[in-house]
Amino acid sequence: MQIAPFGVEQWMNEYETRCRHNLAETCCDSITVEELLQLSDQSPEHLHELLGMRLTYGAIEGSDRLRLAIAALYEHQTGKNTLVTHGAIGANQLVYLALVEPGDHVVSVVPSYQQHTSIPESLGANVTRVPLREEHGWQLDIDKLVAAITPGTKVVSLTNPNNPTGALLERPTLQTIADACERAGAWLLCDEVYRGIDQQGSGTTVSVVDLSDRAIAVGSMSKAFSLAGLRLGWIAGPAGLLHDVTIHRDYNTISVGMIDDHLASLALENAEAILGRNRALVRANLDTLAAWVDTESRVLWTRPQGGTVTLLRYDADLTSREFCVGLVEGAGSVMFTPGSALGMEGFVRVGFGNNSEVFDAGLPLVTEYLDTLS
Numbered sequence: 001m002q003i004a005p006f007g008v009e010q011w012m013n014e015y016e017t018r019c020r021h022n023l024a025e026t027c028c029d030s031i032t033v034e035e036l037l038q039l040s041d042q043s044p045e046h047l048h049e050l051l052g053m054r055l056t057y058g059a060i061e062g063s064d065r066l067r068l069a070i071a072a073l074y075e076h077q078t079g080k081n082t083l084v085t086h087g088a089i090g091a092n093q094l095v096y097l098a099l100v101e102p103g104d105h106v107v108s109v110v111p112s113y114q115q116h117t118s119i120p121e122s123l124g125a126n127v128t129r130v131p132l133r134e135e136h137g138w139q140l141d142i143d144k145l146v147a148a149i150t151p152g153t154k155v156v157s158l159t160n161p162n163n164p165t166g167a168l169l170e171r172p173t174l175q176t177i178a179d180a181c182e183r184a185g186a187w188l189l190c191d192e193v194y195r196g197i198d199q200q201g202s203g204t205t206v207s208v209v210d211l212s213d214r215a216i217a218v219g220s221m222s223k224a225f226s227l228a229g230l231r232l233g234w235i236a237g238p239a240g241l242l243h244d245v246t247i248h249r250d251y252n253t254i255s256v257g258m259i260d261d262h263l264a265s266l267a268l269e270n271a272e273a274i275l276g277r278n279r280a281l282v283r284a285n286l287d288t289l290a291a292w293v294d295t296e297s298r299v300l301w302t303r304p305q306g307g308t309v310t311l312l313r314y315d316a317d318l319t320s321r322e323f324c325v326g327l328v329e330g331a332g333s334v335m336f337t338p339g340s341a342l343g344m345e346g347f348v349r350v351g352f353g354n355n356s357e358v359f360d361a362g363l364p365l366v367t368e369y370l371d372t373l374s
């Protein structure tokens with residue numbers, strides 16, 4: 001099966017472990033096992049539970065404890081409406097494998113995480129891309145999206161909050177999209193790995209899975225929960241859909257690791273403590289970024305509303321890859337992600353979830369780099 005190379009993952013693989021200031025990070029500052037225990041009000045003795053754990057495959061679809069803790073992130077879901085996967089990356093792939101066949105019509109809002117266009121295309125689907133536009137502040141043209149959904153459309157996909165723009169769709173817009181999907185008999189797949197750390201209010205926007213029987217949400221421990229090292233994600237959706245996904249999942253997952261399942265359960269049972277920490281982090285970092293953008297005439301942006309990433313348009317006569325390679329291999333060794341890896345030439349993606357010291361130290365070095373270009 002042919003599939004397009006995954007631009008962002010290749011870029012990360014090239015530079016992530018070599019840069020000094022990682023401003024390409026999409027995860028909220030990762031936590032240690034010790035920090036997880038502290039945030040969960042547990043003493044180190046808690047780990048004794050692991051000493052006696054026989055490392056079998058564990059519960060195939062995820063432990064009941066974990067599935068209940070996942071369900072609690074939603075308004076109307078039960079453990080039976082959740083299925084545990086190898087990260088959100090495993091979740092997205094399984095949903096497409098279960099739903100998409102050659103010749104199917106898929107609608108994807110772009111820019112997005114590349115899985116949402118390249119996987120359905122690799123499965124032989126015709127993918128209609130509905131673009132978010134810079135001149136509209138990356139806000140979705142809802143009429144365009146609804147017009148693209150036709151009877152026979154199989155899947156409509158979104159990332160909310162959006163990666164890479166940080167644009168956020170609120171409940172009324174999500175409901176309009178869900179209703180359009182229901183009318184057309186399409187599935188609505190929403191990749192919600194950045195849910196829970198929005199810039200305003202409680203930080204949590206409604207999940208599509210609570211809005212319609214034709215909606216599927218994908219979530220993860222990696223981004224808003226700072227635990228990418230668990231490699232654990234999930235699908236929340238109607239039981240019938242999860243049954244179809246399970247048929248594929250049996251071929252490539254069996255189960256996730258028992259230790260990962262255990263630590264993810266602990267984290268999600270203490271979700272508010274972790275999300276609270278991370279909301280404070282992304283809100284502070286975004287204020288720092290906004291102050292820098294205000295004084296830096298060579299970059300333009302639309303302030304993001306959620307998530308950990310946003311796009312900056314830069315003023316330099318370089319491709320985005322040249323710009324980013326020069327920045328990461330230069331004196332400051334600051335890492336951004338080139339827009340070309342996301343289908344957004346002329347932009348760079350910056351991540352504002354990393355710890356504030358890295359973030360504060362990195363931005364002045366970007367200014368120094370821009371000085372060398374002018």
Ligand SMILES: Cc1ncc(COP(=O)(O)O)c(C=O)c1O
Pocket residue numbers: 026086087088089090113159163191193219220221222228232233
């Ligand atoms: C929108 C989106 N979905 C899924 C993933 C994959 O996440 P995970 O680490 O849970 O596999 C990423 C990672 O960057 C992402 O940005």
